[in-house]
Amino acid sequence: MKSYSEPVSLPSELLSVAEMYQADRLAMEGGVSGATLMEAAGKGIADLIIDTWPTGRCLVICGPGNNGGDGYVVARHLTEAGWQIDLASLVDPEVLTGDAALMRDRWEDDILSLREVMLDDLDLVVDAGFGAGFSRFLESDISTLLSRVKKAAVPVVAVDMPSGVNGDTGAVDPGAIPAAMTVTFFRAKPGHFLYPGRSYCGRLQIIDIGIDVEYLEEIDPETHLNGPDLWRDDLPLLTPEIQKYSRGHAAIVGGGISSTGAARLAARASLRAGAGATTIVSPPSALMIYAAAMEAVMVTSIGEAGDFADWLQARRIGTVLIGPGNGVTDRTREFTLLALESAANVVIDADALTVFRDDPDMLFSLIREKDEGEVVLTPHEAEFERIFSLAGSKLERARTAAALSGAVVLLKGADTVISTPDGKAVINYNAPPYLATAGSGDVLAGLIAGLFSGGMTAFSAAATAVWIHGAAGNMLGPGLISEDIENVIPEILSGLFREL
Numbered sequence: 001m002k003s004y005s006e007p008v009s010l011p012s013e014l015l016s017v018a019e020m021y022q023a024d025r026l027a028m029e030g031g032v033s034g035a036t037l038m039e040a041a042g043k044g045i046a047d048l049i050i051d052t053w054p055t056g057r058c059l060v061i062c063g064p065g066n067n068g069g070d071g072y073v074v075a076r077h078l079t080e081a082g083w084q085i086d087l088a089s090l091v092d093p094e095v096l097t098g099d100a101a102l103m104r105d106r107w108e109d110d111i112l113s114l115r116e117v118m119l120d121d122l123d124l125v126v127d128a129g130f131g132a133g134f135s136r137f138l139e140s141d142i143s144t145l146l147s148r149v150k151k152a153a154v155p156v157v158a159v160d161m162p163s164g165v166n167g168d169t170g171a172v173d174p175g176a177i178p179a180a181m182t183v184t185f186f187r188a189k190p191g192h193f194l195y196p197g198r199s200y201c202g203r204l205q206i207i208d209i210g211i212d213v214e215y216l217e218e219i220d221p222e223t224h225l226n227g228p229d230l231w232r233d234d235l236p237l238l239t240p241e242i243q244k245y246s247r248g249h250a251a252i253v254g255g256g257i258s259s260t261g262a263a264r265l266a267a268r269a270s271l272r273a274g275a276g277a278t279t280i281v282s283p284p285s286a287l288m289i290y291a292a293a294m295e296a297v298m299v300t301s302i303g304e305a306g307d308f309a310d311w312l313q314a315r316r317i318g319t320v321l322i323g324p325g326n327g328v329t330d331r332t333r334e335f336t337l338l339a340l341e342s343a344a345n346v347v348i349d350a351d352a353l354t355v356f357r358d359d360p361d362m363l364f365s366l367i368r369e370k371d372e373g374e375v376v377l378t379p380h381e382a383e384f385e386r387i388f389s390l391a392g393s394k395l396e397r398a399r400t401a402a403a404l405s406g407a408v409v410l411l412k413g414a415d416t417v418i419s420t421p422d423g424k425a426v427i428n429y430n431a432p433p434y435l436a437t438a439g440s441g442d443v444l445a446g447l448i449a450g451l452f453s454g455g456m457t458a459f460s461a462a463a464t465a466v467w468i469h470g471a472a473g474n475m476l477g478p479g480l481i482s483e484d485i486e487n488v489i490p491e492i493l494s495g496l497f498r499e500l
């Protein structure tokens with residue numbers, strides 16, 4: 001199974017299953033019948049198949065609902081185009097109702113039962129078993145058929161969702177099989193982009209079936225795919241009068257003598273992302289290491305927590321990043337609390353999250369009480385688990401965590417989710433697996449600090465940083481190490497600024 005494919009440009013709105021049904025309803029109220037939508041859906045899929053594969057023999061698997069209805073339409077159009085079609089129903093076709101029953105009636109050829117399905121000499125399978133309406137689990141006769149399809153190694157085209165993949169959560173039934181292509185309608189769903197669902201979709205195609213884009217205004221979707229359209233206008237623009245401190249001064253709290261790399265990576269990324277100045281706050285014992293290693297990044301030595309608070313104020317620090325390589329220590333904890341009490345924006349990463357594992361509520365109440373400045377939390381799954389014990393999809397967990405903590409929560413991974421406390425969320429999809437390398441999270445945290453310093457909001461800074469990080473991963477490709485990432489930031493930023 002191919003687990004990573006190069007990103008393509010797609011509409012940014014993601015609709016939950018309920019929002020998709022709402023779009024469907026609005027279209028019907030607007031005068032487009034359900035049968036017209038279904039006909040357009042099936043015809044659109046058949047056209048894509050005809051454009052992609054040479055004419056051959058295809059098995060269309062039809063389920064009990066409207067996803068199955070789409071399957072009957074695909075079968076009819078492929079037949080008209082000269083394909084040889086076997087059509088099998090997962091249920092007694094008599095149980096179909098509404099538009100699906102209508103499309104079944106327009107199918108003039110045989111309908112096979114599961115037992116009658118032959119998989120020899122097939123060129124393609126169309127999976128129109130279950131789509132948006134899938135719930136519970138795949139029954140064994142269906143799983144058995146799907147596993148036979150998988151064994152036959154025939155390419156599968158999934159209608160809307162691969163059967164067994166949840167459109168809201170990306171959860172996958174053990175009986176589901178990966179598609180070569182998934183064709184969905186109007187707008188994609190979170191389950192197309194959240195793992196493991198994403199790796200079952202193959203190439204995702206979104207087709208227009210006659211639902212007016214104007215309905216998006218009424219639906220007002222809360223989830224988007226991450227991309228420049230969402231935050232390009234927030235990028236900090238430089239004017240001729242600008243000077244370094246008006247571009248923002250970021251402080252990166254550094255760790256002790258044996259773990260200085262993380263803060264160094266973060267500090268350089270912060271400068272690259274646009275902080276006018278960046279200073280590493282070193283424990284006195286490690287000062288020489290930081291000082292010898294850094295050029296443009298400044299270094300200061302602070303031992304006592306009280307001195308840290310005074311320094312933040314005196315140097316008018318706009319953004320503090322704390323956590324990378326800091327150690328799960330009293331110092332990390334005290335400095336985090338002081339940063340939250342200051343007027344600065346705060347990015348809390350790595351050890352500065354873990355250090356609150358026994359009393360996360362204390363952290364959250366300080367974040368919620370913070371007068372000035374915003375907060376971003378950047379946990380990977382294990383760190384997230386330590387401070388939030390939440391069940392549900394990655395999207396639900398990030399949303400709930402943001403609401404609970406009062407911070408923007410950035411839950412890392414191949415499908416990083418970023419959510420605001422009021423539930424606005426993005427799913428990132430441009431990050432290649434080359435980024436799974438030591439220190440890449442430190443660079444990400446530094447990018448957020450730099451963008452935050454430049455004046456972006458917490459949500460925009462987080463979303464922009466994750467997208468730039470992903471773009472860097474794609475530019476660098478195999479062999480990437482975290483030190484490389486900063487080198488391609490200027491080129492990526494130039495591209496973004498050119499589009500302004």
Ligand SMILES: NC(=O)C1=CN([C@@H]2O[C@H](COP(=O)(O)OP(=O)(O)OC[C@H]3O[C@@H](n4cnc5c(N)ncnc54)[C@H](O)[C@@H]3O)[C@@H](O)[C@H]2O)[C@@H](O)CC1
Binds near residue numbers: 020024161
């Ligand atoms: N929303 C839209 O705009 C459009 C939707 N269309 C199609 O309609 C689909 C949604 O239709 P439905 O709401 O009928 O949903 P589905 O056809 O995806 O599935 C629902 C049916 O499957 C049954 N079912 C669900 N989980 C099951 C399980 N584990 N085992 C056995 N049976 C199960 C349900 O009882 C119901 O009969 C979409 O995926 C799409 O393919 C298209 O026709 C075009 C327009």
Ligand SMILES: Nc1ncnc2c1ncn2[C@@H]1O[C@H](COP(=O)(O)OP(=O)(O)O)[C@@H](O)[C@H]1O
Binds near residue numbers: 380412413415439
């Ligand atoms: N398989 C993957 N595909 C894409 N991005 C990934 C993958 N695994 C990790 N990443 C990204 O790499 C970064 C790793 O961060 P983190 O886990 O904090 O590592 P570290 O602590 O070594 O810096 C995160 O931004 C994460 O989203």
Ligand SMILES: [K+]
Binds near residue numbers: 127129159
């Ligand atoms: K399907």
